[in-house]
Amino acid sequence: MTPADADAYSRSSAAYVHVPFCSSVCPYCDFAVVAGRDDLVDRYIDAVCTEITSSEPWRPLEAIYFGGGTPSHVDPSLLGGVLDTLSLKHGISDEAEVSLEANPEDFDVARATVLRSLGFNRVSFGAQSFDAGVLVALGRRHQAGQIESSLRAAREAGFENVSLDLIYGTPGETTSSWSDTLSRAIDLDPDHISCYALTVESGTPLGRAVRDGAEAPDPDTQADRYESADMVLGAAGHTRYEVSNWSHPGHECRYNLTVWAQGQYEAYGNGSHGYRDGVRFRNIRRIDAYVSAVESDETPRSGNDVVAGWDAEIDRLFVGLRRVVGVAPGPGGTAFLQSESGRRLVDAGVVSLVGGRLTVDRPLLTDEVYRCVLDLEAPHGAPKESTKTAGADIVSMSSDA
Ligand code: SF4
Numbered sequence: 001m002t003p004a005d006a007d008a009y010s011r012s013s014a015a016y017v018h019v020p021f022c023s024s025v026c027p028y029c030d031f032a033v034v035a036g037r038d039d040l041v042d043r044y045i046d047a048v049c050t051e052i053t054s055s056e057p058w059r060p061l062e063a064i065y066f067g068g069g070t071p072s073h074v075d076p077s078l079l080g081g082v083l084d085t086l087s088l089k090h091g092i093s094d095e096a097e098v099s100l101e102a103n104p105e106d107f108d109v110a111r112a113t114v115l116r117s118l119g120f121n122r123v124s125f126g127a128q129s130f131d132a133g134v135l136v137a138l139g140r141r142h143q144a145g146q147i148e149s150s151l152r153a154a155r156e157a158g159f160e161n162v163s164l165d166l167i168y169g170t171p172g173e174t175t176s177s178w179s180d181t182l183s184r185a186i187d188l189d190p191d192h193i194s195c196y197a198l199t200v201e202s203g204t205p206l207g208r209a210v211r212d213g214a215e216a217p218d219p220d221t222q223a224d225r226y227e228s229a230d231m232v233l234g235a236a237g238h239t240r241y242e243v244s245n246w247s248h249p250g251h252e253c254r255y256n257l258t259v260w261a262q263g264q265y266e267a268y269g270n271g272s273h274g275y276r277d278g279v280r281f282r283n284i285r286r287i288d289a290y291v292s293a294v295e296s297d298e299t300p301r302s303g304n305d306v307v308a309g310w311d312a313e314i315d316r317l318f319v320g321l322r323r324v325v326g327v328a329p330g331p332g333g334t335a336f337l338q339s340e341s342g343r344r345l346v347d348a349g350v351v352s353l354v355g356g357r358l359t360v361d362r363p364l365l366t367d368e369v370y371r372c373v374l375d376l377e378a379p380h381g382a383p384k385e386s387t388k389t390a391g392a393d394i395v396s397m398s399s400d401a
Contacts, residue, residue, distance in 0.1 A: 001241055001252060003325040003357055009254070009261035014063040015090070016255070017048060017082055018269030019071040020287055023105065026139040027209070030201035032271025032285045033069045040287060044269075045078045047294035049085040051268045058266065058276075060091035065099045065255040070126075072102035076111060080118035082268075090266075097122055097161070097254040104146035112157035122161035122253075123154050124192070130184040131177040134170045138198075144184070151188045161251055163192035168229065169222035170198045171215040178225050179232070186236045191251035194244055195229045197222045223364050230363075242322050243363045260323050262316045270300070278312070280305045310378035317358075317373050322366065326359030333358040335379060341372040 018032065021044075025035045034040070064086065071079060079100065086092060099122040100115065107125070115123070129135050130144040147164070154162050164185050168178055185193055198217045200210050210216045230240055238246035242260065245253065258265055259275075267274030270290035273282045281304045284290045293300045307315050313332040320327035327333060336342040337353060345351045350362045351369060360366050 001249075001325060003328075006241075006257060006323055006325045007261055007328075009257040010263045012062045012254070012258040012261070012263045013059050013090075014065070014255050014258040014263065014265035015061050015086060016265055016267045016269075016272055016274065017064065017066045017071075017086075018068060018267070018272040018283075019066055019074060019079070020044070020069040020270055021073045022068065022070045023073060023103070023141060024139070027205035028138065028198060028201070030199075030204055031069065032287070034287050037287065040291065041074050041078065043291050043295075044287060045074070045082060047291045047300075048082055048268050050294050051300055052082070052085045052089050055089065055266060055268075056276075058090040060093040061086060061096055061266075062093045063097045063099075063255040063258055063265075064092065065253075066120075067101050069101075070103045070106070071100040072106055072111065072115075072123075076114040076118060079115070079120075083119050092119070099124060099161075099253070099255060101126065102150065103142060104150040105142040107146075107150040107153055109153040109156050112153045112159065116157045116159060121159065122163070123159050124163040124165060124194075124253075125150055125154075127164040127185065128167045129170070129173070129177075130181045131173060134167075134173045134177065134181075137170050137172050138167065148184075148188060151190065161192070162190045163194065163247075163253070164188070164190045165194045165196065166229075167196055167198050168225035169217040171217060173225075175224075175228075178228065182229060182232045186233070186238075192245070192247040192253060193233060193238055195226065195233075195246075196244055197226065226364060240363075241324050243360075243366050257323075260319045262312075262319055275307075278307055280307055280315075314373060314376065318370060321358070321360050321369060321373070324359070326357045328356060329353060329358045331379065332373070332376065335376050336373060339372065339376060341375065345369060345372060 020033045021038060021041060022033050022035045025033055066079060098120050100120050101124050103126050125147060127147045128138055128140055130147065132144065151162055166181060166185060200216055201207050233246045234240065237248060239249065240246045241252050264276045265274055266276060267283065270283055270287045271285040281301055283300045284293060284302045290300050313330060317327055317332045329337065337346065350360065350365045352359055352361050360369050
């Protein structure tokens with residue numbers, strides 16, 4: 001992917017739809033999810049459709065991402081209803097990428113065939129590991145064999161764009177079990193693979209267990225696992241295009257490319273985050289409160305940040321530096337390169353400016369680069385124009401659950 005190709009996604013129009021239902025809540029999960037509330041599914045989907053219908057009309061969507069939660073947990077026809085509502089409201093481009101997240105435990109050929117006929121053309125499986133012990137430690141209900149059968153089911157139903165999510169660094173995972181997970185993932189020939197370090201979030205059962213003395217993931221081990229993933233996946237023809245994402249050429253996730261190019265994306269559902277017309281916004285996180293707000297004709301938004309001036313420039317760097325192609329330096333990158341911390345990171349080989357692109361060359365140190373970017377002072381005279389309005393329920397959530 002060339003820098004120009006990646007930057008072109010800044011003009012894309014995308015939408016995220018949050019589906020918070022899971023069969024159980026994994027102990028490490030910090031997303032806006034619920035388990036055991038399937039009684040709410042119909043009302044929730046109605047609320048999402050109402051939210052879509054009430055939003056400002058837009059141009060046809062080029063990437064749509066159903067994340068969660070576990071979208072594949074709910075009846076496909078309900079997801080199809082959401083797609084129909086998006087189509088009526090904004091239109092969906094003929095070439096649009098339409099993704100959903102799925103769990104191997106509830107995916108078979110029949111479900112895959114219906115989803116494909118409804119318009120979904122990309123599926124991302126929460127595989128996490130092929131090691132039975134690691135799956136148990138992560139609280140996952142599926143077994144490694146179900147990852148393989150799910151992927152086969154997706155192919156049989158006509159999905160030509162399939163992704164696997166993997167987690168590394170779980171206590172109990174060994175070097176050989178991580179190697180085995182990578183090999184078995186590669187053997188299935190997915191088009192895209194994401195690898196994330198297990199993160200301990202306070203407020204989760206894992207966070208409480210670690211606080212009470214359970215073994216925490218080891219950062220050095222996780223760094224080794226990341227480097228082995230990059231090497232093994234690269235050798236198998238999966239090119240890394242973002243800190244945690246690898247794909248065969250042409251199968252990069254277009255929804256995420258839009259987010260990382262500072263492109264615009266609508267967001268619907270509880271806890272979802274969007275960016276449109278210069279405003280970053282987020283919805284109420286709790287599902288009951290979200291549904292009640294929509295049913296009462298109240299806004300489900302819990303906060304809006306108008307991003308402009310210097311803050312928009314920092315925002316551009318922040319999302320763009322995740323990409324392997326990096327960003328054009330612009331005023332923010334220039335200020336970064338002139339700062340003491342920026343010069344230090346360049347001298348250490350963490351960041352470089354080559355061919356007019358500012359890139360992070362040691363992805364494991366991306367967080368350190370972020371800290372420096374966030375500390376940058378606006379140059380004298382630069383407008384710092386962001387304004388914030390927020391409700392009481394602001395909790396950050398990744399759109400890539
Ligand atoms: S990690 Fe995934 S499957 Fe587990 S509770 Fe969170 S969203 Fe649901």
